[in-house]
Amino acid sequence: MKKMLLIEDDGLSVNVMRRIFRDDFEMFVCDSAEEFYEKYRNNNFDIIIIDISLKGSKNGLELIKEIKEDTSYNGAPILCLTAHAQTKMRLTALESGSDLFMTKPVNNKILKEAVEFLLKSKQSGIKMKI
Amino acid sequence: MCKKMGTVKINRKIKQASRGTALLLKVWIRNRFILPFLVLLTSLVISYINWNVANRNAENELRSYFEYRARDVYNRIEQRIISYEQILRGACGFFNASDNVNRSEFRSFFNTLNLDKSYPGIQGVGFSLIVSPEQMKKHISNIRAEGFPEYKIRPEGVREIYTSIIYLEPFRDRNLRAFGYDMFSEPVRRKAMETARDSNETVISGKVNLVQETEKEVQAGFLIYLPVYKNGTQYTTVSERRSNIIGWVYSPFRMNDFMDGLFGERAADLDVKIYDGKNISNETKLYDSKTETTRSGQPLTIKKEVDFNNHLWTVIVKSTPELETRIGFNTATIILIVGLSISLLLTIITWLLENKRRQTIITNKERKLAENSLKKLQEEQQILLDHIPAWVFYKDTENRFIHVNKTFADAMGMSIEQLDGKSLFDIFPNEQAEAFWKDDKEVITSGKPKVNIIESMESLKGTRWVQTDKIPYRDIKGKIVGLIGFAIDITERKLAENSLRESYQIIEGIINTIPVRVFWKDKNLVYLGCNKLFALDAGFTDPKEIIGKDDFQMGWHNQAVLYREDDRMVMKSGNPKLLIEESQTTPMGNNITLLTSKIPLLNPAEEIIGVLGTYIDISERKHVEDKLKKSHEQLIKLNAEKDKFFSIIAHDLKSPFNGFLGLTELMADRTENFTLDEVTEQSKSLNKAAKNLYKLLENLLEWAQVQNGSINFTPQNSDLSKMVSQSIDTISQRALLKGITIVNEAGNSQKVYADEKMIGTVLRNLLSNAVKFTRKDGKVIVSSNRLENGTIEVSVTDNGVGIPEKDLKRLFRVEEKVSTKGTDGELSTGLGLLLCKEFVEMHRGKIWAESNENTGSTFYFTLPLK
Numbered sequence: 001m002k003k004m005l006l007i008e009d010d011g012l013s014v015n016v017m018r019r020i021f022r023d024d025f026e027m028f029v030c031d032s033a034e035e036f037y038e039k040y041r042n043n044n045f046d047i048i049i050i051d052i053s054l055k056g057s058k059n060g061l062e063l064i065k066e067i068k069e070d071t072s073y074n075g076a077p078i079l080c081l082t083a084h085a086q087t088k089m090r091l092t093a094l095e096s097g098s099d100l101f102m103t104k105p106v107n108n109k110i111l112k113e114a115v116e117f118l119l120k121s122k123q124s125g126i127k128m129k130i
Numbered sequence: 131m132c133k134k135m136g137t138v139k140i141n142r143k144i145k146q147a148s149r150g151t152a153l154l155l156k157v158w159i160r161n162r163f164i165l166p167f168l169v170l171l172t173s174l175v176i177s178y179i180n181w182n183v184a185n186r187n188a189e190n191e192l193r194s195y196f197e198y199r200a201r202d203v204y205n206r207i208e209q210r211i212i213s214y215e216q217i218l219r220g221a222c223g224f225f226n227a228s229d230n231v232n233r234s235e236f237r238s239f240f241n242t243l244n245l246d247k248s249y250p251g252i253q254g255v256g257f258s259l260i261v262s263p264e265q266m267k268k269h270i271s272n273i274r275a276e277g278f279p280e281y282k283i284r285p286e287g288v289r290e291i292y293t294s295i296i297y298l299e300p301f302r303d304r305n306l307r308a309f310g311y312d313m314f315s316e317p318v319r320r321k322a323m324e325t326a327r328d329s330n331e332t333v334i335s336g337k338v339n340l341v342q343e344t345e346k347e348v349q350a351g352f353l354i355y356l357p358v359y360k361n362g363t364q365y366t367t368v369s370e371r372r373s374n375i376i377g378w379v380y381s382p383f384r385m386n387d388f389m390d391g392l393f394g395e396r397a398a399d400l401d402v403k404i405y406d407g408k409n410i411s412n413e414t415k416l417y418d419s420k421t422e423t424t425r426s427g428q429p430l431t432i433k434k435e436v437d438f439n440n441h442l443w444t445v446i447v448k449s450t451p452e453l454e455t456r457i458g459f460n461t462a463t464i465i466l467i468v469g470l471s472i473s474l475l476l477t478i479i480t481w482l483l484e485n486k487r488r489q490t491i492i493t494n495k496e497r498k499l500a501e502n503s504l505k506k507l508q509e510e511q512q513i514l515l516d517h518i519p520a521w522v523f524y525k526d527t528e529n530r531f532i533h534v535n536k537t538f539a540d541a542m543g544m545s546i547e548q549l550d551g552k553s554l555f556d557i558f559p560n561e562q563a564e565a566f567w568k569d570d571k572e573v574i575t576s577g578k579p580k581v582n583i584i585e586s587m588e589s590l591k592g593t594r595w596v597q598t599d600k601i602p603y604r605d606i607k608g609k610i611v612g613l614i615g616f617a618i619d620i621t622e623r624k625l626a627e628n629s630l631r632e633s634y635q636i637i638e639g640i641i642n643t644i645p646v647r648v649f650w651k652d653k654n655l656v657y658l659g660c661n662k663l664f665a666l667d668a669g670f671t672d673p674k675e676i677i678g679k680d681d682f683q684m685g686w687h688n689q690a691v692l693y694r695e696d697d698r699m700v701m702k703s704g705n706p707k708l709l710i711e712e713s714q715t716t717p718m719g720n721n722i723t724l725l726t727s728k729i730p731l732l733n734p735a736e737e738i739i740g741v742l743g744t745y746i747d748i749s750e751r752k753h754v755e756d757k758l759k760k761s762h763e764q765l766i767k768l769n770a771e772k773d774k775f776f777s778i779i780a781h782d783l784k785s786p787f788n789g790f791l792g793l794t795e796l797m798a799d800r801t802e803n804f805t806l807d808e809v810t811e812q813s814k815s816l817n818k819a820a821k822n823l824y825k826l827l828e829n830l831l832e833w834a835q836v837q838n839g840s841i842n843f844t845p846q847n848s849d850l851s852k853m854v855s856q857s858i859d860t861i862s863q864r865a866l867l868k869g870i871t872i873v874n875e876a877g878n879s880q881k882v883y884a885d886e887k888m889i890g891t892v893l894r895n896l897l898s899n900a901v902k903f904t905r906k907d908g909k910v911i912v913s914s915n916r917l918e919n920g921t922i923e924v925s926v927t928d929n930g931v932g933i934p935e936k937d938l939k940r941l942f943r944v945e946e947k948v949s950t951k952g953t954d955g956e957l958s959t960g961l962g963l964l965l966c967k968e969f970v971e972m973h974r975g976k977i978w979a980e981s982n983e984n985t986g987s988t989f990y991f992t993l994p995l996k
Contacts, residue, residue, distance in 0.1 A: 011789070012815055104784055
């Protein structure tokens with residue numbers, strides 16, 4: 001079973017995503033950067049979903065940057081989620097190295113498809129940016 | 131025929147002569163030197179003739195005088211010789227009377243003669259005795275016996291016959307030398323002695339040297355002899371005389387002594403020379419008066435031979451200048467001098483008379499000429515007067531016109547004659563005439579001209595402006611007899627001036643009215659002028675005050691150097707400098723901002739002669755601009771802050787919906803997939819999120835109300851402690867859950883002046899935060915403190931997690947909305963503190979926080995007491 005790392009501080013959203021992906025992924029959830037480091041190091045994830053606004057000292061974008069620069073990064077696709085809707089934020093998110101950027105609220109079905117798409121394109125080696 | 135021709139010739143001569151005379155006359159008339167010259171010439175000629183005659187008379191007179199004097203000389207010589215002859219004859223008679231005359235007899239005889247006084251010049255009277263050789267011995271012994279032991283006859287020697295001077299009186303001095311001298315032994319004497327013996331006459335010898343002469347002052351001498359015969363008888367034949375002679379009485383003479391006695395004092399003015407015989411030479415010279423002098427001209431001379439019994443003396447008498455001056459010539463000189471003087475005097479008198487006469491002639495001529503030219507001048511003047519386009523009038527002191535020119539008469543609508551004698555009051559209206567007459571009187575009384583009187587008057591052509599000069603009119607003696615007026619119609623000029631002045635006034639008005647400062651300076655940057663506003667700026671009231679000053683004398687002297695640099699640049703380059711923004715210090719010392727433009731000031735020849743500047747005071751505008759700029763910046767900042775804030779709010783509002791939508795969708799789609807427990811759990815989650823969202827909305831709305839000012843601020847005297855307890859009550863349940871104690875240490879019944887609703891919110895927010903960030907069993911204390919400035923400081927202290935340093939600063943900043951979950955994961959809106967800040971600030975209070983990580987935080991805010 002594939003492993004998914006979800007970094008999200010909104011409890012309801014975590015509940016929703018757990019429910020959506022519980023059949024396909026082994027879910028790892030954290031709501032702060034501190035928790036993230038612990039989980040990220042000990043597991044090999046297939047996909048990472050990060051919300052930009054986090055409680056604690058660092059935000060999601062900073063974490064994405066750190067992952068990308070980490071030597072042990074396995075190339076798992078990173079999906080960036082945020083309630084910020086500005087284009088500027090989108091560009092910043094992509095620049096930081098995420099593979100896909102989606103704005104909250106996101107439709108359950110679309111989110112699922114996006115995750116599937118990311119995994120497939122990872123397999124086929126297609127690198128695309130939206 | 132011949133006679134006739136002669137007549138013709140004479141006639142021609144006369145004609146020529148008359149023609150000559152006419153010519154002379156003409157010359158005379160023409161030349162004023164002629165008459166005086168003729169007078170001089172004539173008088174000189176007369177003087178000369180007179181002088182000449184006088185001279186000749188003088189000469190004649192001199193000659194006669196000289197002849198008389200010369201004759202006198204001869205006479206005196208002759209008379210003297212005759213006198214001596216008489217003495218000798220007396221002596222001879224004495225001898226004749228007594229046969230034997232002895233020495234003492236002879237002496238007494240001589241003494242009776244008193245020769246010294248009566249006959250000066252005579253050396254003496256003596257007797258020479260003939261001694262034959264045979265008698266020689268006896269004779270010598272006889273004489274020696276008389277008391278002369280040395281006696282002998284000299285010179286010695288053997289001669290045929292001897293003579294010896296046995297008596298010679300006065301027997302002394304020189305005469306002693308002659309004693310015993312044989313005169314017969316010497317040829318000259320002998321000759322005279324023989325002649326005397328033979329002729330029985332007194333005979334004068336030739337020139338001899340007397341034996342009496344010593345070495346000194348040797349004079350020529352002569353002797354006179356008279357024979358003495360035996361028995362005193364007069365013998366008639368020569369032989370008888372020769373045989374009967376016994377001796378001679380004689381007198382020796384020294385020639386100079388002889389002559390000296392002859393003349394009185396006058397002798398000096400004649401030159402007398404006497405020669406022995408006819409022969410004239412130094413050898414024969416007996417006497418020289420030595421009065422001959424070197425002289426000009428020939429002296430008068432008379433040469434005469436004087437015969438003394440056939441012995442001749444040549445006597446030459448010459449005149450000396452001394453003599454000549456005695457006579458006659460002085461008169462001639464006086465005549466000459468007087469003549470010359472008279473000539474000169476006459477000439478001068480004639481010259482003066484002639485001049486006077488001629489002057490009279492010339493004056494007459496000139497007067498006539500002058501009269502003519504005066505007449506002409508008057509005519510010309512009249513023409514001139516009548517044609518110059520000015521009014522000319524002469525007036526007497528009684529305000530009557532004496533004479534006017536045509537221009538004036540025409541302007542008055544009268545003829546020149548009509549105006550004669552009229553007064554101003556006859557011509558002009560009273561008031562006008564009075565004004566003119568006032569000036570006239572002033573000129574007449576003061577004697578000073580009054581010029582450039584500009585006045586208006588009514589004439590046939592309507593109102594005219596005239597410019598008048600009035601000058602006192604004086605007679606020859608300088609007395610003021612009226613005035614001369616000279617007036618020009620300057621109406622046209624006046625009108626032009628007026629319109630010029632009007633347009634100038636308009637321009638001046640414009641310059642002074644426009645809300646722009648205008649100034650202009652010369653090349654040396656000295657002010658030539660400015661408008662009123664400029665003058666006021668510079669600290670003056672009148673633009674005229676500024677003329678001649680420079681920028682260093684203005685209120686803005688501090689900026690003068692800067693301004694002048696600009697001025698120079700404009701003048702140098704010829705290019706304007708437009709819209710320069712610069713500052714200026716006003717006379718009051720304020721700094722204002724100007725917008726200045728400067729352009730070169732050009733003269734009509736387009737040469738730069740200075741600089742013209744304008745400026746406007748843009749201080750107000752500048753001030754507004756600055757303010758605007760500041761508020762604009764503020765606004766931008768605020769906007770940015772709000773943008774940020776809203777993006778955060780948007781996120782916080784949207785974010786929960788992700789969960790709502792996702793979960794509700796899941797629950798709606800797959801309700802069967804949810805167990806009952808799950809539904810309960812999810813519903814609780816949804817409720818919690820909804821509550822938080824609601825709270826966020828509530829805070830947001832409240833904040834928005836504060837922002838747009840629609841919230842009511844109603845402060846009142848409130849009990850702080852009471853407000854704190856009420857707030858604690860609302861929180862106590864949550865605190866209780868976490869086991870946190872809240873202590874109210876706010877002063878009992880501490881009053882504050884506050885909006886209770888707002889301060890309640892503030893207290894609740896702070897207490898809620900304190901509980902949120904404090905771990906289980908923690909403690910929260912609310913206290914109050916009265917500050918020195920009369921405000922109440924309220925503090926909420928916890929011993930919780932604290933706030934990191936970097937967040938501490940961001941707490942109250944809208945663009946930095948921070949929301950942190952509590953120690954038990956309590957949610958927060960992040961708007962709470964912002965609201966607190968707004969509310970506290972509405973009470974004119976301050977809010978801040980102090981914190982140490984892990985030991986807790988304290989939030990403070992201040993409230994007014996009243």
